[in-house]
Amino acid sequence: KAGVTQTPRYLIKTRGQQVTLSCSPISGHRSVSWYQQTPGQGLQFLFEYFSETQRNKGNFPGRFSGRQFSNSRSEMNVSTLELGDSALYLCASSLEASRGSYNSPLHFGNGTRLTVT
């Protein structure tokens, strides 16, 4: 089975621009979560989607948004980029939503490294 695929692997953007990141979950997985990873804050939860609906949201500004398509693929958008948005953005898929790691463990992709200059 193919793992979680994230594209692109690397992105360089300028402050003020917007960016869209893509995530294809493992086949059969219906839940997709997004995380931001930085050296200072570690791994922080952005949001979770299941059946095209946002189920949970972390504590990030409205510039961060996402969506999920009917084939479970997901995209994340960041508008009006700031220097502090430079980070590794990780997508994780699981069979079901919010069932806990025992029942439905997360499988992470290798991330998109976003650099904002």
Next chain:
Amino acid sequence: QKEVEQDPGPLSVPEGAIVSLNCTYSNSAFQYFMWYRQYSRKGPELLMYTYSSGNKEDGRFTAQVDKSSKYISLFIRDSQPSDSATYLCAMERVTGANSKLTFGKGITLSVRP
């Protein structure tokens, strides 16, 4: 106070050493405890999972949980260069149809040949 605190590192040990990685937490509602391993330029992968106080062994790895002290540890015996990675602890609370997973910041381990 952060919900999950992890020793910041980095940590460098010689091959064959016993490694001890630690996390503390403040939220007594956490029920499940995990360790993830993240190799350079890769995403985290689940390494160990436990839900009760005590020890859980898997090969060279032992996860230890002390709920009374709100403290978890990961021990690596006979460490190998292939163990060089970032290790993240994670804690989870599951209530009904909702779960919340909180990660530590991670510690980077380097095992020298």
